[in-house]
Amino acid sequence: MTRLLINNGTFVTMDAQLPQFEGWMAIEGDLIAGLGEGSAPEQEKSRATEIMDGKGLLFMPGLVNTHGHAAMSLLRGLADDLALQDWLQNHMWPTEAKFTGDDVYWGSALAAAEMIKSGTTTFVDMYDHMQRVGEVVEQSGMRASLTRGVIGLCPEDVQKAKLADAIQFAKDWHGAADGRISVMISPHAPYTCPPDYIVKFVEAAHELNLPMHTHMSETIAEVEQNVRDYGYRPVEHLDRLGMFSRPTLVAHAVHLNDEEIALLAERNVAVSHNPVSNLKLASGIARVPDLMKAGVTVSLGTDSAASNNNLDLFQEISMAALLHKGVSGDPTVVPAAEALRMGTVYGARSIGLEGIVGQLKVGLKADFIALSISKPHFVPHTDYVSHLAYAARGSDVSHVWVNGKQLLKNGQLLTLDEEKILAEAERCFQRLRG
Amino acid sequence: MTRLLINNGTFVTMDAQLPQFEGWMAIEGDLIAGLGEGSAPEQEKSRATEIMDGKGLLFMPGLVNTHGHAAMSLLRGLADDLALQDWLQNHMWPTEAKFTGDDVYWGSALAAAEMIKSGTTTFVDMYDHMQRVGEVVEQSGMRASLTRGVIGLCPEDVQKAKLADAIQFAKDWHGAADGRISVMISPHAPYTCPPDYIVKFVEAAHELNLPMHTHMSETIAEVEQNVRDYGYRPVEHLDRLGMFSRPTLVAHAVHLNDEEIALLAERNVAVSHNPVSNLKLASGIARVPDLMKAGVTVSLGTDSAASNNNLDLFQEISMAALLHKGVSGDPTVVPAAEALRMGTVYGARSIGLEGIVGQLKVGLKADFIALSISKPHFVPHTDYVSHLAYAARGSDVSHVWVNGKQLLKNGQLLTLDEEKILAEAERCFQRLRG
Numbered sequence: 001m002t003r004l005l006i007n008n009g010t011f012v013t014m015d016a017q018l019p020q021f022e023g024w025m026a027i028e029g030d031l032i033a034g035l036g037e038g039s040a041p042e043q044e045k046s047r048a049t050e051i052m053d054g055k056g057l058l059f060m061p062g063l064v065n066t067h068g069h070a071a072m073s074l075l076r077g078l079a080d081d082l083a084l085q086d087w088l089q090n091h092m093w094p095t096e097a098k099f100t101g102d103d104v105y106w107g108s109a110l111a112a113a114e115m116i117k118s119g120t121t122t123f124v125d126m127y128d129h130m131q132r133v134g135e136v137v138e139q140s141g142m143r144a145s146l147t148r149g150v151i152g153l154c155p156e157d158v159q160k161a162k163l164a165d166a167i168q169f170a171k172d173w174h175g176a177a178d179g180r181i182s183v184m185i186s187p188h189a190p191y192t193c194p195p196d197y198i199v200k201f202v203e204a205a206h207e208l209n210l211p212m213h214t215h216m217s218e219t220i221a222e223v224e225q226n227v228r229d230y231g232y233r234p235v236e237h238l239d240r241l242g243m244f245s246r247p248t249l250v251a252h253a254v255h256l257n258d259e260e261i262a263l264l265a266e267r268n269v270a271v272s273h274n275p276v277s278n279l280k281l282a283s284g285i286a287r288v289p290d291l292m293k294a295g296v297t298v299s300l301g302t303d304s305a306a307s308n309n310n311l312d313l314f315q316e317i318s319m320a321a322l323l324h325k326g327v328s329g330d331p332t333v334v335p336a337a338e339a340l341r342m343g344t345v346y347g348a349r350s351i352g353l354e355g356i357v358g359q360l361k362v363g364l365k366a367d368f369i370a371l372s373i374s375k376p377h378f379v380p381h382t383d384y385v386s387h388l389a390y391a392a393r394g395s396d397v398s399h400v401w402v403n404g405k406q407l408l409k410n411g412q413l414l415t416l417d418e419e420k421i422l423a424e425a426e427r428c429f430q431r432l433r434g
Numbered sequence: 435m436t437r438l439l440i441n442n443g444t445f446v447t448m449d450a451q452l453p454q455f456e457g458w459m460a461i462e463g464d465l466i467a468g469l470g471e472g473s474a475p476e477q478e479k480s481r482a483t484e485i486m487d488g489k490g491l492l493f494m495p496g497l498v499n500t501h502g503h504a505a506m507s508l509l510r511g512l513a514d515d516l517a518l519q520d521w522l523q524n525h526m527w528p529t530e531a532k533f534t535g536d537d538v539y540w541g542s543a544l545a546a547a548e549m550i551k552s553g554t555t556t557f558v559d560m561y562d563h564m565q566r567v568g569e570v571v572e573q574s575g576m577r578a579s580l581t582r583g584v585i586g587l588c589p590e591d592v593q594k595a596k597l598a599d600a601i602q603f604a605k606d607w608h609g610a611a612d613g614r615i616s617v618m619i620s621p622h623a624p625y626t627c628p629p630d631y632i633v634k635f636v637e638a639a640h641e642l643n644l645p646m647h648t649h650m651s652e653t654i655a656e657v658e659q660n661v662r663d664y665g666y667r668p669v670e671h672l673d674r675l676g677m678f679s680r681p682t683l684v685a686h687a688v689h690l691n692d693e694e695i696a697l698l699a700e701r702n703v704a705v706s707h708n709p710v711s712n713l714k715l716a717s718g719i720a721r722v723p724d725l726m727k728a729g730v731t732v733s734l735g736t737d738s739a740a741s742n743n744n745l746d747l748f749q750e751i752s753m754a755a756l757l758h759k760g761v762s763g764d765p766t767v768v769p770a771a772e773a774l775r776m777g778t779v780y781g782a783r784s785i786g787l788e789g790i791v792g793q794l795k796v797g798l799k800a801d802f803i804a805l806s807i808s809k810p811h812f813v814p815h816t817d818y819v820s821h822l823a824y825a826a827r828g829s830d831v832s833h834v835w836v837n838g839k840q841l842l843k844n845g846q847l848l849t850l851d852e853e854k855i856l857a858e859a860e861r862c863f864q865r866l867r868g
Contacts, residue, residue, distance in 0.1 A: 005466045007619065023509070044623070073810075073813075074814060076811075076813070076814060076816065076821070076825065077814070077816035077820035077821050077825070078816050078817075079818045080769070080817070080820045080824065081759075081765060081766055081769040081770060082765060082766065083765055083766065084516070084765065086628070087765070100485075107805070110810055110813060111810075113810045114811050117809075117810065120515035141530050168592050178803055198846040239511075241686075259766075276756060278760060279756040279757060279759055279760030280756050280759060280760075280765070280824070281759075281765055282759040282760055282762065282763050282764055282765035283760070284760060284763065285760055285761070293530060293765075305811075305825075308825075309811075309820065309821070309824035309825045310811045310824070311811070312827070315752075318749075321714075322710060322713040322714050323713060324719070325515075325713055325714060325715075325716040326712060326713030326714075326716055326718060326719055327719070327761075328716065329716050329718065330716055331516060331517055331518065331521070331714070331715055331716035332515055332516065332517065333582035335514070335515040336514055336515060372473070374854065374856065375551075375856075376507075376544055376545075376547045376548035376549075376551065376855070377510075377548050377739075377743075377744045377745070377746070379507075379510070379544060379856050379860055379863075380508060380510065380511070380859060380860050380863035380864075381860060381863075382510065382511035382512050382863070383511045383514070386510075386511035386743065387510070387511050387743070390514065390742065390744070391510065391511070391739075391743045391744040391745035392743075393827050393828075393829055394827075395827055395830070396829070418583070421810070422808065422810065425813050425814060426813055426814050426815060428814075429813075429814035429815075429816070430814075434625075
């Protein structure tokens with residue numbers, strides 16, 4: 001079996017035992033097989049089938065993007081700075097209605113290229129034509145948690161067909177791509193799915209033994225509508241429908257009261273915080289410090305490139321570290337290390353992958369990235385955790401590995417044809433717009 | 435005289451007449467000599483002494499960073515996530531007290547390297563040992579508005595010496611480096627300078643016919659102290675001291691009431707908005723949409739790398755476009771084009787350089803940058819103004835010109851020795867920390 005030894009590198013592990021050090025790491029097959037401070041022992045050197053010089057590179061766990069719609073990268077910049085309903089009803093939905101499986105494939109490939117190049121190794125994706133997203137994950141070598149997001153505002157027979165599609169996708173793809181793909185079950189949101197329809201998804205998730213994912217409380221209007229239509233705010237509503245009897249990840253969770261935060265903590269529901277998208281769509285600012293204080297696992301998502309407008313998780317990390325300080329008036333909330341955990345180990349925890357990815361630790365999957373740090377914005381060499389949270393950008397990422405396989409080398413994609421993807425994505429967009 | 439023709443480029447001009455197009459631009463000496471849509475006319479091709487293929491590149495005005503302390507890049511990551519007074523009194527000030535001219539030189543060189551590489555061509559700098567900053571500007575080829583920032587909480591003889599130093603610096607350096615350097619006069623802030631001392635700076639600014647720059651209303655505590663000590667909030671206080679009889683740029687202006695906004699507009703005072711620094715230090719969120727509605731010129735500053743922690747003005751542009759939407763709940767405020775103007779033409783206007791830099795327009799100085807756009811996050815080719823505001827990063831900048839001279843080529847600095855600067859900055863930091 002191949003055994004890669006990385007020597008003389010700077011490591012930020014996201015592991016409390018050995019947080020940052022100069023040292024070495026060994027990768028055997030798809031696993032992290034060794035890790036230590038200082039120069040690699042002679043024994044490690046002799047066992048290695050390949051030795052890489054880590055000088056000038058910072059190694060850390062690959063980033064985990066816990067909410068997005070990859071195919072919507074085709075809609076980047078199509079419409080900005082508009083009121084939410086105008087944006088959705090007059091721009092997003094009419095264009096998305098024309099999406100074919102081909103569009104989903106190339107839009108998702110565009111997103112995968114951008115994510116790999118900016119250091120994301122695992123992503124959550126909720127969309128339609130999910131088998132085409134699965135193909136992109138298979139080919140790109142990334143890790144993903146995929147879910148057919150179902151909008152249930154439709155006749156009963158269409159509802160049935162969509163639920164069947166979501167279940168079939170789960171059966172076909174959960175555990176696929178050497179285990180790099182896992183599947184979640186997703187009614188799109190409480191405001192787009194009638195309660196009895198949501199219950200059917202909860203039942204399916206129990207039968208399939210899979211976690212659930214949904215949009216929740218992104219806007220205040222949504223929360224008010226929920227109270228009007230069903231008598232409860234979204235958290236209690238979903239709890240009553242049984243969703244939180246499954247491991248659940250909710251995206252956004254911007255508008256929560258204290259009781260809802262307590263209930264999310266009690267039910268061990270994870271939150272995907274999407275600060276850039278929430279700001280851009282003027283949805284509001286999630287109560288992240290309160291969620292964390294209550295013990296809720298908070299991770300980070302970009303949402304789609306149509307409301308971001310990039311998929312650079314380092315921007316979400318710095319935004320999370322910055323925004324809540326300014327809003328709360330307390331410069332000690334969401335410190336740098338916590339923001340980085342949100343983008344790595346908390347992301348893994350949110351989708352059931354803690355202890356598998358999200359840290360550099362012996363026995364975990366070898367999902368990691370290397371940033372080039374011989375650059376002005378990484379000098380002086382004070383605290384790399386601070387530099388990663390506040391000064392780094394996705395473009396600092398030079399190398400990416402997932403499951404021990406290298407996907408990016410010196411900024412070049414090894415598994416995807418970038419030039420072809422850019423051209424095909426542009427072609428798809430021109431057809432959709434035409 | 436040399437005449438550079440750039441052909442087949444994408445241009446975003448920040449000029450209302452011809453906002454974005456595919457075309458050509460000619461540079462003669464230090465000026466933009468021609469600009470047009472489509473392929474360059476034969477006459478242009480024959481006049482050119484050099485022709486550059488602009489395919490895959492987006493050309494736009496160089497960015498203008500209107501508030502910072504370049505030398506403090508040496509303190510990047512030294513102390514984060516602390517309460518403001520702890521940060522200042524226990525970390526920043528004790529370390530800065532040890533700064534020598536050598537530290538200021540290498541810290542400013544580090545900042546210049548980072549700024550050029552991320553597309554900033556003009557910067558405002560307020561610090562001490564300003565002649566060493568002037569040397570960096572001279573050598574780097576950048577454009578700058580420099581000012582000796584004076585803290586007046588000291589005995590009268592020290593006050594006198596500092597004022598004399600500020601005046602001497604202005605006499606020696608205003609108009610230096612082929613006119614690339616201009617000078618402003620700066621009492622550091624109303625809370626660090628007694629009123630009669632501020633008046634002396636106003637008198638000096640009148641004598642020298644120079645604009646003024648100061649920190650103002652960064653924190654709520656500062657505003658309250660001003661009212662306690664002097665009976666007025668900072669805007670009225672500075673107005674009564676005569677400062678606004680000079681063209682003035684104030685940094686931060688986070689805590690303003692309606693009357694103050696109206697007075698700033700009436701006096702034509704420009705505001706340097708520093709959103710990232712204000713968030714990181716938990717100072718608050720400036721009322722930018724209200725300032726703009728009142729007609730105040732609002733530009734963007736990074737502040738120093740100690741409170742940012744990088745000098746990437748594209749991050750300030752996207753932050754300005756995002757933050758005020760989320761805070762106001764209105765997704766139409768600070769639209770993409772306005773955020774880009776804040777980083778370019780409004781920056782120029784803030785420091786008296788409108789009509790000289792900040793736009794691509796015939797007759798203006800050739801201060802411009804080129805971004806590589808054959809990348810996933812610039813696809814599809816919808817609206818480049820949107821992509822620049824929301825998707826771009828400083829690392830997309832490949833080429834930079836100031837005054838017609840190229841400072842960055844394919845990401846490599848042409849006027850500064852990057853490797854030496856990184857090593858010297860690290861050396862300075864280790865000595866300061868030791």
